[in-house]
Amino acid sequence: QVQLVESGGGLVQAGGSLRLSCAYSGRTFSRYAMGWFRQAPGKEREFVAAISMSAGVTSYTNSVKGRFTISRDNAKNKVYLQMNNLKPEDTAVYYCAANLGRFSSRISEYDYWGQGTQVTVSS
Numbered sequence: 001q002v003q004l005v006e007s008g009g010g011l012v013q014a015g016g017s018l019r020l021s022c023a024y025s026g027r028t029f030s031r032y033a034m035g036w037f038r039q040a041p042g043k044e045r046e047f048v049a050a051i052s053m054s055a056g057v058t059s060y061t062n063s064v065k066g067r068f069t070i071s072r073d074n075a076k077n078k079v080y081l082q083m084n085n086l087k088p089e090d091t092a093v094y095y096c097a098a099n100l101g102r103f104s105s106r107i108s109e110y111d112y113w114g115q116g117t118q119v120t121v122s123s
Contacts, residue, residue: 002026002112004096009117012086016121020081022096022114030054033103034072034079035110038092038119045095047105049081059105063089086121093118 008020020036035050049070050059058070067086072079079096094117097110104110 002032002098004098004112004114006094006096006114006117009094009119011120011122014087014121014123016086017082017084018086018119020083020094020096020117020119022079022081024077024079024098026112029077030074032098032100034070035097035099035105036070036079036081037095037097037107037110038090039095039116040089040092043092045107047107048094050099050103050105051079052103053101057103059103061105083119086119088121088123091119091121 003025005023012018033052036048037045038048039045047061051070051072055072067084069082096114098112099110
């Protein structure tokens with residue numbers, strides 16, 4: 001059984017930084033592509049970033065390009081989202097997700113989800 005636990009959320013002022021972590025437990029981590037998604041109040045869940053199994057390929061939604069960086073450590077079974085120059089519109093619950101063998105930005109293609117961590121950016 002795969003479990004994902006996010007951490008690192010919090011309250012930060014605009015322009016600040018946060019680093020989210022996602023701890024994975026279960027079968028071979030390196031077989032899973034990983035993604036970060038977010039959901040703001042009253043809005044649908046949306047794709048933020050994804051990273052391939054070997055970390056050789058990454059993808060970002062346009063609004064975070066140049067500000068966010070996704071990375072993974074297969075030895076530690078963790079994936080990270082470094083968020084810099086945060087803006088109030090980044091406020092949301094951030095979710096980590098795992099996708100067996102398919103690098104994707106589509107929510108429907110992710111098999112496992114964490115509980116989420118709240119990120120609040122004040123102006």
